[in-house]
Amino acid sequence: MSELVPIPLDLQLRRAYLEYEREDKIFDLPRRAIFRGLPGLDLSVRTNGHAAFTPLGPAAGPHSQLLQNIVLSWLGGSRIIELKTVQVLDALSIPRPCIDSETVTYNVEWSQELSLQQSLREYVSAMMFLEVLKASSLLGEDLPRGFYDTVFDMSAGYNLEGIQSAPMRAWFAGMMDASTLVDELRLLIAGRFAAYRDLPFPSRVSDTVTLSTFHGCPPEEIERIVTFLLTEVGLNVCVKMNPTLLGQQQVAHLLYDVLGYREIELVPDAFENDLRFDAALDLIPRLQSVALSCGRRFSLKFSNTLVVRNHRNVFSDERMYLSGPPLHVLTLNLVRAFRERMPAAPPLSFSAGMTANNVASVVAMDFVPVTTCSDLLRPGGYSRLHRYLDNLGAAMRECHAATIPEFVLRHAGKGRDAIHAVTAAMLADATQLSGSSSARETVIPFITDVEAQLLRWFESPGKSLRSLCREIADEFTHVAGRIPHELASHLQVHVSGLEDALTVSAGSLNTPILVDLATGDPRYRWESNRTAPKTIAAELSLFDCINCDKCVAGCPNDAMFVYSGEPFEVDYSNYELLPGGGFRAIPGGTFRITRARQFANFADACNDCGNCGVLCPEHGEPNLRKPRFFGSLESLAARGTVDGFHIVAEAGQKTIHCLIAGHRYRLTVDPAADRARFENETAEYVLQPGRNALIAWHVFDASGTVPARLDLLPYLQLKFLLDNVSDSRHVHYANVAGLEE
Numbered sequence: 100m101s102e103l104v105p106i107p108l109d110l111q112l113r114r115a116y117l118e119y120e121r122e123d124k125i126f127d128l129p130r131r132a133i134f135r136g137l138p139g140l141d142l143s144v145r146t147n148g149h150a151a152f153t154p155l156g157p158a159a160g161p162h163s164q165l166l167q168n169i170v171l172s173w174l175g176g177s178r179i180i181e182l183k184t185v186q187v188l189d190a191l192s193i194p195r196p197c198i199d200s201e202t203v204t205y206n207v208e209w210s211q212e213l214s215l216q217q218s219l220r221e222y223v224s225a226m227m228f229l230e231v232l233k234a235s236s237l238l239g240e241d242l243p244r245g246f247y248d249t250v251f252d253m254s255a256g257y258n259l260e261g262i263q264s265a266p267m268r269a270w271f272a273g274m275m276d277a278s279t280l281v282d283e284l285r286l287l288i289a290g291r292f293a294a295y296r297d298l299p300f301p302s303r304v305s306d307t308v309t310l311s312t313f314h315g316c317p318p319e320e321i322e323r324i325v326t327f328l329l330t331e332v333g334l335n336v337c338v339k340m341n342p343t344l345l346g347q348q349q350v351a352h353l354l355y356d357v358l359g360y361r362e363i364e365l366v367p368d369a370f371e372n373d374l375r376f377d378a379a380l381d382l383i384p385r386l387q388s389v390a391l392s393c394g395r396r397f398s399l400k401f402s403n404t405l406v407v408r409n410h411r412n413v414f415s416d417e418r419m420y421l422s423g424p425p426l427h428v429l430t431l432n433l434v435r436a437f438r439e440r441m442p443a444a445p446p447l448s449f450s451a452g453m454t455a456n457n458v459a460s461v462v463a464m465d466f467v468p469v470t471t472c473s474d475l476l477r478p479g480g481y482s483r484l485h486r487y488l489d490n491l492g493a494a495m496r497e498c499h500a501a502t503i504p505e506f507v508l509r510h511a512g513k514g515r516d517a518i519h520a521v522t523a524a525m526l527a528d529a530t531q532l533s534g535s536s537s538a539r540e541t542v543i544p545f546i547t548d549v550e551a552q553l554l555r556w557f558e559s560p561g562k563s564l565r566s567l568c569r570e571i572a573d574e575f576t577h578v579a580g581r582i583p584h585e586l587a588s589h590l591q592v593h594v595s596g597l598e599d600a601l602t603v604s605a606g607s608l609n610t611p612i613l614v615d616l617a618t619g620d621p622r623y624r625w626e627s628n629r630t631a632p633k634t635i636a637a638e639l640s641l642f643d644c645i646n647c648d649k650c651v652a653g654c655p656n657d658a659m660f661v662y663s664g665e666p667f668e669v670d671y672s673n674y675e676l677l678p679g680g681g682f683r684a685i686p687g688g689t690f691r692i693t694r695a696r697q698f699a700n701f702a703d704a705c706n707d708c709g710n711c712g713v714l715c716p717e718h719g720e721p722n723l724r725k726p727r728f729f730g731s732l733e734s735l736a737a738r739g740t741v742d743g744f745h746i747v748a749e750a751g752q753k754t755i756h757c758l759i760a761g762h763r764y765r766l767t768v769d770p771a772a773d774r775a776r777f778e779n780e781t782a783e784y785v786l787q788p789g790r791n792a793l794i795a796w797h798v799f800d801a802s803g804t805v806p807a808r809l810d811l812l813p814y815l816q817l818k819f820l821l822d823n824v825s826d827s828r829h830v831h832y833a834n835v836a837g838l839e840e
């Protein structure tokens with residue numbers, strides 16, 4: 100059973116900075132994939148009252164669990180980070196593998212695999228890491244305004260009892276005031292980072308939570324959970340909606356008739372037991388009122404994954420959860436139905452089959468944030484994020500939009516209608532509230548002029564929409580003094596929220612057009628998604644492979660790494676061991692390395708999710724077939740009989756500890772003396788590495804079993820790993836603690 104072992108903040112900082120300086124990458128993400136903004140464009144958005152440099156983020160899941168995942172998502176351009184879901188049951192055993200991304204993506208993932216306490220520490224550490232990154236200007240000085248504006252969004256599940264439990268209350272409190280933990284973690288910021296130890300790290304890591312409920316959670320329970328989170332915990336709340344809201348008939352129609360996914364089997368009871376559409380329409384306005392009454396914000400997320408029957412042979416569970424391309428179309432159709440029935444809907448965020456190809460469309464429907472997951476499991480992993488923002492930028496330039504609100508107005512041709520709709524709403528309010536004809540005579544020309552100014556801007560933009568809205572707000576100050584107070588305060592709300600209102604209106608008007616386009620787009624159909632990645636006729640082994648790098652880039656936890664070796668070939672002898680410490684060379688074999696780049700796994704960061712096995716073109720799973728390194732002897736020992744390695748560098752000597760097939764080995768090499776000590780459970784062997792020759796041996800316990808022979812291959816393999824994994828040409832988790840700066 101895999102078990103994640105969080106990597107402490109000091110080691111994370113050390114690795115990232117050394118790696119950037121020596122290899123031009125951070126956590127294996129190359130410099131070119133680090134998003135630095137787009138010239139002339141402002142991608143910033145506001146969410147729950149906070150600014151974010153982009154609308155993009157990882158969905159709560161495998162890309163937001165550990166510090167390195169959060170930082171990688173951030174480096175790729177994410178600025179609204181939906182942290183992996185936590186729940187009171189924090190010691191569950193998750194089936195492995197838990198991700199099947201061979202075609203469309205399925206998972207049996209669940210909540211955090213760390214304890215609540217570890218998750219808190221991980222998220223606070225990630226926030227502090229990003230603050231150090233900012234203060235140190237590692238990424239450069241000339242970054243655009245707002246570049247570091249980031250929002251952490253908690254994600255919590257799954258029922259009222261769990262969410263109201265003492266551990267969960269303490270967890271929320273810890274995220275909302277992390278000052279004690281921040282002070283504890285400060286102590287880890289030492290050495291070359293000492294200048295950042297006393298940074299004014301925010302004590303509030305997050306003030307917003309996305310709620311995931313169990314399938315079948317009754318509406319009354321959802322209402323009580325949200326009310327509790329809003330009023331007692333004091334958080335802004337987003338509720339994740341299930342695609343089952345669409346109803347089984349509509350889901351089946353889209354999935355089978357429109358998209359052609361005949362092999363996917365729906366689960367009827369999920370549709371029967373989950374929140375129904377009409378109940379949701381009743382519930383949501385009540386929750387909006389609760390949020391309003393306590394000064395918090397309420398929003399909805401479309402959507403959760405879709406529960407289906409397990410028809411494949413990857414997981415053993417009876418059910419699994421569908422995401423990827425088909426979910427994109429299902430969710431968009433749900434949003435369309437929802438917006439049709441609920442014009443005054445709360446703000447919406449999106450997560451379902453996001454890719455670089457559809458991000459512009461989704462942003463144009465006014466979703467904040469747009470979050471992605473399945474696509475990042477494909478080759479390239481986090482480096483795929485940059486293209487999302489490049490494509491969004493290209494779409495913005497194409498319609499002469501410099502900001503996200505301008506883009507939403509201009510992208511799908513509904514800007515004029517949005518301007519008419521927003522000014523018509525102002526006019527309706529003004530007409531209703533104007534008690535006197537003189538008030539009407541003042542406000543109606545003002546509103547008519549607002550509409551004319553907006554339409555002129557729409558036809559030939561010169562200034563930004565934001566500046567125009569500010570000018571209109573300034574003009575209103577002159578009008579406000581001449582009309583009754585109540586009318587003025589009403590119109591003030593319209594005027595100060597003008598840019599937002601235009602964006603919301605255009606986003607809604609764009610929805611049916613863009614949903615139709617996506618529904619008819621062949622890229623979401625079965626034919627485009629049925630093919631598994633190509634494999635080659637080669638069996639993955641401990642050393643050497645085709646060096647495609649897919650396992651490194653595609654691992655959500657950055658748990659696969661490259662180490663370098665020189666290709667070589669050595670003929671070696673084995674030894675027959677004679678009584679009294681004598682020995683005699685006997686035929687051995689050839690140990691051969693053919694590639695200069697080798698791959699290994701860092702087991703403390705690997706949850707055996709299975710994704711690298713899907714990506715690897717050779718047969719076998721890189722996480723299991725490549726050498727598995729552990730961050731400490733304790734974590735190696737804690738994994739019982741799992742094969743693994745750990746290197747310790749001390750006083751000029753390096754030792755590699757290993758467990759293979761239940762047997763322990765240890766090799767210590769003293770290069771200056773050309774001596775190596777190789778031990779197993781029964782004996783110690785002294786070798787001369789320069790000649791790969793045995794010099795002496797003795798048993799630890801003369802009364803125990805006396806070995807009859809020494810096979811040199813394990814020694815040679817360990818020696819190769821020791822020399823090359825600890826080599827400083829590559830910086831990774833398995834060698835960073837022992838690297839000299």
Ligand code: SF4
Nearest residue numbers: 654705707708709711
């Ligand atoms: S190394 Fe492979 S199995 Fe392990 S976390 Fe990464 S992708 Fe998943």
Ligand code: SF4
Nearest residue numbers: 644647648650715721
């Ligand atoms: S282990 Fe597989 S995925 Fe990783 S580099 Fe080698 S061939 Fe590619």
